[in-house]
Amino acid sequence: MSGRMILGLSVGGDPAAGGFDFDRYAAAARLAEAAAFDFLLLPDQAAAQPAIRPEPLALLAALSVLTRQVGLVATASTASSHPFNLTRSLASLDHMSGGRAGVALVPGASTAEARSFGLDPADTGLQERAEEFVAVMQGLQDSWDDDAFPRNKATGQFWLRERMHYLKHEGRHFKVRGPLDVARPPQGHVPIFAAADSEAALDFAARCAEVILGGAADLENARAQGAALTARLADHGRAPQAVKRLTRLVACIGRSRQEAEDQAGAMPPPGLVGTPADLADAMESWRDAGVADGFLLQPGGGLEEFLGLAMPELQRRGLVQGERGMSTLRQRLGLPSAASRFA
Amino acid sequence: MTPSRRQMKLGLSIASAGYHYSAWRLPEVSALSGMDIEHHLRGAAIAERGKMDFVFMADWSSIMNVTDERIARDKEHAQVKLDPVLACAALAAVTRDVGLVPTASTTYNHPYAFARRMASIDHVSRGRIGWNMVTSTNIDEAMNFGLDGPIDSDTRHARAAEFVDVMRDLWQGGPVDHAGGQFRIQGSLDLPRPPQGFLPIITAGASVNAQELAARSADICYGGQPSLEMARRYYASVKGRLGKYGRSEDDLLMMPGIMCFIGRTQQEAQDKFDAIQAVMNVEVGIGQLLLNHFPDLTGLPLDEPVPDLRMRTDNLGSARLAGREPEMTLALMDRAREEKLTLRQLFDVAMCGFWSLGVIGTPERIADMMEEWFTTGAADGFMVQPPYMPGAADDFVDLVIPELQRRGLHRTAYTGRTLRDHLELPRLSGLAGAAA
CATH class of the missing domain: 3.20.20.30 (Luciferase-like domain)
Known part of the structure; x- marks a missing residue:
């Protein structure tokens, strides 16, 4: 793996407060940006009890006007969303943030989610739905060419019909005519993240994602996962370098190992419990082993303390290799630009 | 207080x-x-x-x-x-x-x-x-x-x-x-x-x-x-x-x-209205009238009284917008007839207070x-x-x-x-x- 290391920060529900304090999220976003993280990721499952699960896109939209550089990645389910709505939201966030939006797609439905939406979590069609969902998302984002909007005050021509494209998708799960009523996102296509932590998830990720989130207990495990991913990518006609691979690392950091252990309590593995130096050692060894293009760090405890100690x-x-002059998340991730199917 | x-x-x-x-x-x-x-x-x-x-x-x-x-x-x-x-x-x-x-x-x-x-x-x-x-x-x-x-x-x-x-x-x-x-x-x-x-x-x-x-x-x-x-x-x-x-x-x-x-x-208020009407495309005006059940007035001269207008009902179902009641269209058509409104004047009424x-x-x-x-x-x-x-x-x-x-x-x-x-x-x- 060559190139700069990608660094993401998972900002989950803070188990401490028991309330929803936006100022803490805003502070965390600013700290992460100052620390030169490439992106924030908002997961979507309940972190602790009482669970505080802010809706990711609403929160990221609010953070988009308080930040300038850090990527903003929302977790979303293909099982309980409609692709027109989600694409509209993501394209809007991309415009609002100047090209910093990303989405971590979850193809299945958790038990709780299934109950909230009246779904059957064992429905085998969810996997197929997820793939069709992505096809619709990409197609809708191609609704408008980059130069579809002359906005010519003199002639009165706002947009050009020949640079607008109907999608006319008709599949088993969705029928969507289009066009999207949002101009082409600054990134062309909002980058898709996906976890590869089960067989079904691996297949979806290998087909549809550009950033794959893996987590393994040790390097040997990570190498095996990486090989499996490469093989699956090949099955779907994609080169190994078509995706970026990030290792998800839950970390409880303290000034000493004892302090970290006290903080971690009964935190489930895998996870790193130790000092900032321990964390840096781990990240270095994974990087040097060539199994990851970067990391998604998830603080086991409070976010401010984590950043203050670890960064x-x-x-x-x-x-941490902050880069000036990179304006979009796609550039930060080192992903190629997303050409329109109509280009 | x-x-x-x-x-x-x-x-x-x-x-x-x-x-x-x-x-x-x-x-x-x-x-x-x-x-x-x-x-x-x-x-x-x-x-x-x-x-x-x-x-x-x-x-x-x-x-x-x-x-x-x-x-x-x-x-x-x-x-x-x-x-x-x-x-x-x-x-x-x-x-x-x-x-x-x-x-x-x-x-x-x-x-x-x-x-x-x-x-x-x-x-x-x-x-x-x-x-x-x-x-x-x-x-x-x-x-x-x-x-x-x-x-x-x-x-x-x-x-x-x-x-x-x-x-x-x-x-x-x-x-x-x-x-x-x-x-x-x-x-x-x-x-x-x-x-x-x-x-x-x-x-x-x-x-x-x-x-x-x-x-x-x-x-x-x-x-x-x-x-x-x-x-x-x-x-x-x-x-x-x-x-x-x-x-x-x-x-x-x-x-x-x-x-x-x-x-x-x-006069200052009227000038602001006139300024925006002056930059409006004729096609936009005609399109908006069509959406409100007017016939297609494409090609009519802008500064002559419009002919006697009748409501279009052929695509009322698909073109109708919620809340756009036909009575407003009929009232505007009556007014156009009574006051011999030109197409330009019809646009003026349609764009403000219709x-x-x-x-x-x-x-x-x-x-x-x-x-x-x-x-x-x-x-x-x-x-x-x-x-x-x-x-x-x-x-x-x-x-x-x-x-x-x-x-x-x-x-x-x-x-x-x-x-x-x-x-x-x-x-x-x-x-x-x-x-x-």
């Missing part, structure tokens, strides 16, 4:  | 470059407005400066009439837009007092997902989000969601009523165990109760179903009536339905739309009109529809609002924290399905 060490070790 | 007079409620509609279809062509207007979050931030700042109750964002999930080239949507600015719910989430982060009311459809959303998103924004905004509920009648939207045409009115409105009830149960805390005609939902939102409890709901529409839904479930009924008489009739009709739902007259606020061209003198209150005048004249509606049973407030942005919104806040304040009709400072406070709505009473 100086990570910066000292050259593990 | 408690105001001595009943106060007007005022919303400012900010979603696009303006309500006039050719606003984007004015030199001082940004043609990017609808896609630009900065435009929306400016609009919210204007509303806060004027101590207005809320900003409003219209919405529909399609390019309307996109397949009909005669309607000239490619020459208009309002069809391409940002998701207004997310835009309001962004506004929540950088505004302090003003309410935020995006539009969203009950037909194309799921109540669990929507309740969760809105509750989250209520937290971010500390209690300032509301919702303009629409049931969606346009065919282009239907085709984005797998339908060949919009759902029938009875089903749409039944779904909307169930949607609101489920959302309110979820906002109250749940857990919910709902199995209704349209939705099966179990569980809770996994969020603390939104600061406002029940988020304020606006709805609009002239049909009986729409009026019943407003009376049953809304806090504000938005409308479009071009005359005092029509507005009084609508006001009485909607409010007359409240009793059967156990609600009093004060539980629902009627807020008709108003579009103003404002000048310090009448389907909602339109005024070209001084702040005093506008305030007089608003006060008359407010005190004679036509309105409890107004939805201000700036014809072009931000100039017409600035004019309203800088010129008309001080006049309303002088008359004691509008606040001079925010006293409440939430949108429910601004609207003086009770927290948990007078609502169908609410716990006492």
